[in-house]
Amino acid sequence: MEKSEAKTVLVVDDEPDIVFFLRAVLEDHGFQVMTAFNGQEATDKMRQQPPDLISLDLIMPGKSGIRFFHELRKNKEWSKIPVLFVSGHVRETIDGSNLVEILKDRTLSGPATYLEKPVNAQTYIRTINTILGLEQKTEEQAEEGSPELQDQVESLLSNAPPETLERILQMLKENKKGG
Amino acid sequence: MTENAIQPSVPSSGLLEPCQRLQKWLCENLFASLPMSVAVIDRERRIVKANFIFEQKFGPFSGRHCFEAYKHHSNPCEKCGVMEIFQDGKTCHSYERGIDRSEAPVDYLMHMTPIPGENQDAEIQYVLQTAMDITPWAQQEQEYRLFYEHAPCTIAVLDRDYRIVRGNRRLSALFGNHLGRHCYEAFKNLPEKCSVCPAERTFQDGGIYHAVQTGETQEGNVTNYIVTSAPLLQSENRVEQVVELSIDITQERILETEVGKLRAIQESLIENSNRGILAIDQTGKIMILNAALEKLLQRRKEEIHSLADLEPHLPPFLRQIIEEGVETCLLPGGPPIWAQDGEEIPVRFTNICLKMGQETLGYASFFEDLREIKQLEKEKLEAERLAAVGQTVAGIAHGVKNIIMGLEGGLYVVKSASKKQDSKLGEEGWRMLENNIMKISALIKDFLNFSKGREPRPRWVHPAQIARDVIALYEEAARKEGITLVADLSEGIETAPMDPQEMHSCLANLVSNAIDACRMSDPPGGRIAVSLREKGGSILYEVLDNGCGMDYEVKKKVFTTFFSTKGMGGTGLGLLTTRKIVQEHGGKIEFESMAGQGTRFTMVFPRNRLPKPAEPT
Numbered sequence: 001m002e003k004s005e006a007k008t009v010l011v012v013d014d015e016p017d018i019v020f021f022l023r024a025v026l027e028d029h030g031f032q033v034m035t036a037f038n039g040q041e042a043t044d045k046m047r048q049q050p051p052d053l054i055s056l057d058l059i060m061p062g063k064s065g066i067r068f069f070h071e072l073r074k075n076k077e078w079s080k081i082p083v084l085f086v087s088g089h090v091r092e093t094i095d096g097s098n099l100v101e102i103l104k105d106r107t108l109s110g111p112a113t114y115l116e117k118p119v120n121a122q123t124y125i126r127t128i129n130t131i132l133g134l135e136q137k138t139e140e141q142a143e144e145g146s147p148e149l150q151d152q153v154e155s156l157l158s159n160a161p162p163e164t165l166e167r168i169l170q171m172l173k174e175n176k177k178g179g
Numbered sequence: 180m181t182e183n184a185i186q187p188s189v190p191s192s193g194l195l196e197p198c199q200r201l202q203k204w205l206c207e208n209l210f211a212s213l214p215m216s217v218a219v220i221d222r223e224r225r226i227v228k229a230n231f232i233f234e235q236k237f238g239p240f241s242g243r244h245c246f247e248a249y250k251h252h253s254n255p256c257e258k259c260g261v262m263e264i265f266q267d268g269k270t271c272h273s274y275e276r277g278i279d280r281s282e283a284p285v286d287y288l289m290h291m292t293p294i295p296g297e298n299q300d301a302e303i304q305y306v307l308q309t310a311m312d313i314t315p316w317a318q319q320e321q322e323y324r325l326f327y328e329h330a331p332c333t334i335a336v337l338d339r340d341y342r343i344v345r346g347n348r349r350l351s352a353l354f355g356n357h358l359g360r361h362c363y364e365a366f367k368n369l370p371e372k373c374s375v376c377p378a379e380r381t382f383q384d385g386g387i388y389h390a391v392q393t394g395e396t397q398e399g400n401v402t403n404y405i406v407t408s409a410p411l412l413q414s415e416n417r418v419e420q421v422v423e424l425s426i427d428i429t430q431e432r433i434l435e436t437e438v439g440k441l442r443a444i445q446e447s448l449i450e451n452s453n454r455g456i457l458a459i460d461q462t463g464k465i466m467i468l469n470a471a472l473e474k475l476l477q478r479r480k481e482e483i484h485s486l487a488d489l490e491p492h493l494p495p496f497l498r499q500i501i502e503e504g505v506e507t508c509l510l511p512g513g514p515p516i517w518a519q520d521g522e523e524i525p526v527r528f529t530n531i532c533l534k535m536g537q538e539t540l541g542y543a544s545f546f547e548d549l550r551e552i553k554q555l556e557k558e559k560l561e562a563e564r565l566a567a568v569g570q571t572v573a574g575i576a577h578g579v580k581n582i583i584m585g586l587e588g589g590l591y592v593v594k595s596a597s598k599k600q601d602s603k604l605g606e607e608g609w610r611m612l613e614n615n616i617m618k619i620s621a622l623i624k625d626f627l628n629f630s631k632g633r634e635p636r637p638r639w640v641h642p643a644q645i646a647r648d649v650i651a652l653y654e655e656a657a658r659k660e661g662i663t664l665v666a667d668l669s670e671g672i673e674t675a676p677m678d679p680q681e682m683h684s685c686l687a688n689l690v691s692n693a694i695d696a697c698r699m700s701d702p703p704g705g706r707i708a709v710s711l712r713e714k715g716g717s718i719l720y721e722v723l724d725n726g727c728g729m730d731y732e733v734k735k736k737v738f739t740t741f742f743s744t745k746g747m748g749g750t751g752l753g754l755l756t757t758r759k760i761v762q763e764h765g766g767k768i769e770f771e772s773m774a775g776q777g778t779r780f781t782m783v784f785p786r787n788r789l790p791k792p793a794e795p796t
Contacts, residue, residue, distance in 0.1 A: 015581055017611050021588025024604075028595055088580035118584035121591045154583055157619055162627070165620040172613055 007132055008032040008049065012042040012065065013057040013086070022055060022086070025121040026128075039063025043071065050078060053132060058087035069112075082131045085114035086124075118154075216287070216310040219294065220245050220261050227305065236312065238280035245308070249277040260291050264306045268293045275310070286317035333404070333425045336411055337362055337378055344420065353427075355397035362423070366394040377408040378421045385410045385418050392425070403432040455526075455546035458533065459486055463502065466541060475526075475548060477519035492517050497528065504532040504542040516546060525549040556788075560762060582622070585615035625756070635678035635763045637790045642675055642682075642718050643668045646711050649686040653694065661704035662697045664690070669712040675784070676792035681760045688753045689722040689780045696726025696778055705777075718784045725777040757782075765789055 009031050011022045016037070023033045034051060036042035038060045045051075054072070058065040065085065072078050115127055129136055157165075210217055216233035218226045218240060226240040226248055233240060237248045245261060246252040255262075260271050270292040279285045287310040294305040327334060328348050335357070336345040343350075343357045343365060350357060354365050362378070363369040372379070377388035387409045394402045404425040412420040449456050455472030459465055465488075468480040476492050483489060486498060493501075497514050500507055509528040516524050527547040533540040592608030595601075650666050657664040690709060697705035710721045761768045765788025772778040 015585070017585040017588055017614060018581065020607065020611065021584070021591060024588070024592050024595060117580040118587055120587050157583070157586070158579065160619075160623075162620050162623045165616055165623065169613065169616045169620065172609065172616065175609070 007053065007134070008034060008051040009053045009055055009128065010034045010036065010042060010045055010051040011055045012036045012039070012060070012068070013055075014038060014060040015057075018057075018086075021121075022124065025124055029125050031128075039065060039068035039071075042068055046072075046078060050081060052081070053128060054081060054083045055128075056083055056085050056087075058085060058089045080111075082111040083113075084127060084131060085112070086117060086119055087114065088117040213309065215312070216308075218245070218248075218308045218310075220306045220308060222265055222304060224255060224259075224261055233310075236279050236285065236310075237277075249275065249310070251278045251282075260289065261306050261308075264291055264293050265303055268303055284314070285312060286314045287312050330424070331426070333423075333427075335362060335423045335425075337421045337423060339382060339419065341372060341378065353396050353402065354394075366392070368395050377406055378423055381408040381410055381421045382418050385413060391428075401429070402427060403429045453548075455548070456543065457489075457501070457546070458541055458543040459501065460541040461539060463487070467543070471548075472546060475516065475518060475524060475546060492519075500530050501542055501544050504530070504539065506531055525553055556765075560765070579619070579622075582615045582619050585611055585618070589613075589615060625753075635681055635760070635790055637676040637678050637764075637792045639674040639792055640677050640679045640682075642672050642677070642720070643711055645677070645679060645682050645686060646709055646720065648683060649690055650709055652687060653690050657694055657697075657707065660694060660698050662694060663706045665706070665708050667708055667710040669710075672711065672713050672718065675718055675786060676789045677764060677784075678760075678790075682764070685757045685760050685782065686720060686722070688757045689720075689782075692753065692780075693722050693724035693726060693778070696724050696728065698726070700725075700727040700775075716786050718786065720782040720784075721779060723777065723779045728774045728776045728778055729772040763790070 009026050011019055011026070011033060012035075013019050013022070014037050019035050019037070023035060026033045034045050034049070036045050040063045042054070042056075043063070056065045056069065065087065069083060069085075072081065072083065111131065113127070113131065115123065126136060128134075160168075210228075210230050213230065214232065216230065216236050218229040218233050221227050224244045224246065226243055226245055229240040240248055244255070246255050246259075250256065260273055263269070264271065270290070272291075273289045275287055275289050277285050277287065290309045290311075292307050293303045294307050296302060296304055330347070330349075333350040333353060334345075334347040335343050335350055338344050341362050343360055343362055346354075346357050357365040361372075363372050367373065373392070375390055375392075377390045380386060380388045387407065389405060389407050392404055392406050394404065396402050404427050406423050406425040408421050408423050410418040410420075411422045412418070449467060449469050452469060453471050455475045456467055456469040457465070457472055458467035463486040465480070465483055465485060468483055473480055476489075478492075486502060489498065493516055494514055497516070507528075507530050514526060514528050516526055518524060526549055527545075529545040529547075531543050531545075533543055589608050589611035592611060593605055594608075596603075596605035596608055646666060646668055650664060654664055686709070690707065693707045697703065697707065705725045707722065707724045707726075710719075710723070712719050712721075758768050761782050761784075764784055766782055766784035768780065768782050770778060770780045
């Protein structure tokens, strides 16, 4: 098994919070990370240094993930770089086909798979390790946030009235001042 | 009179005294007293003697040839009766046409007889001509013949056995050879006499009778005619012959039938039309009031005689339009009419002038009941709104994905920071949590706002004022970003029933989007034009920018899902809310966009679909 330190991942997403999150997760697991906020920036970064894997959002202003992906697959040097789509729009029809169908298209050679947002750190790293053929660090799995907690937060958020959320926000602000 | 009269021959046998006197009188006076022209012609065809009537008719005879006197010819006639008599000594008659002394044509019957010579064998020296003037009868006969052959009817003369003894050319043309045939055979191909027979009645009492008959021509075509029978030859209270004059009315019958059919079709169309139809003549008298209108008004047409009787049902301006025959079409939202029970019925009203050439016959009005359409429109609007809400509900779960992932990230970073004792990283984690909770809060507010389905509260407002307010609101913000915000508002756009608050937020949303698009363009800055105009009964707001524009993927998602390209800046509900408000105002929103070039959003509000304001104008 190879070591993750040797691997570079290019994270492309227009949401800065998500870029920051994924970067933190990857760096915590020993990856080298490059970031880009749209397809054009991603192309520029690729020219500087082609990564070992690309974590790619689908819909972004400017050059979208789909367009970037098609360009990637047309480029002989870059077509073998594995792509992990991380998007909320995985099952939606864009340009007459959706991502799941695009990935089935054999003419677009090269490894690619997808994760549907929201993605937690554990799933993200596991998927990337699998793609790159890296060893899973079992001890870290235990440390990850429990799925129950996530479910609770999700359900709370989706049922919460705005007033309650305002209060939570207030509490968080106070907490931050305190910490 | 000329003196050389010819002595009639006197029988040589002795006569009694009175007889001689008679002969003497005849010799002296007969010639002069005959009521016709008499002339004596010699072998040279010269007139040697003529009576007074001859000279009166043909002028002086002395020295003239007969052909000169009778016919004004300079040469003898081709066929000359006189010369024949000189040869064969036989009396003869002929019908002649000559010219009288006043150059007028004259018809006469000529009788010519030889005047015997001294003895039986002696050559005939003279011919006696008597010419009877028949000009008036000849003329009558000619007129009669003309009428008989050229009258625009068939003429048949029938005997008491109903056989045709005479018929004109028209009769032959229609019924072929008819002479001697029974009229019912010839005209109708029937074996026996018709039951209704005007000729029969004429035979009975000598009166003139008429009847309409249907016959069959020799080609087998049906022919309709009006026949008049009149007595022709009467003897001692008995009519021997009857003349039948028949006028062909086949074409009229066909036309009559066609007109009848057309009329029946039209009446049926009018009566069964699902639009109310009203027609009045120029005096305001009701000519047509169909079943659909009876149903709309809940009145019977027997109760309504004039436009005045419709007073409780039609608004005054509508009655005026009808009365004056103004050609017009008033669309929905226009006139209401009232049923007998007081229900107000929205209608599409059309008025036309009924004309034949230049002549005005009256006016017709059409009333299309719009209750069902109005109801459907309302339901459609509601369905569209619900569909938009449904799409948004689906979209919100989707939009929450990024936020949850942001929260997930925040939690991860906070945990990771505490593990590493990295306070700076911890702060970043808290910021991420804060951001995403703010986002979800804003989203829920927007969503509640969107889904609460507030009915628009329309008032009569100036569409231009709304545009001016929005421009004033964003002028400063635009200038700071180096964006030119210009207004192009048409003058004189009338007030319209709109919810000013909602319309303001629609336009504000489009302008704010345009500012974002200009800010995101490369290089930032640009130009935004807000325009307002009225076209074809619709009010059009337009927001045009030359900002970053939208690529295909973004364009497809503008209204369809909860979708934002603005990262932290948008919830993705702005355009959905805008569309909802536009639809609630009966309008539609459209856009064109080219990536890197700009975007144009247009909101179109047909005036006749705008909501009804709560307050009057």
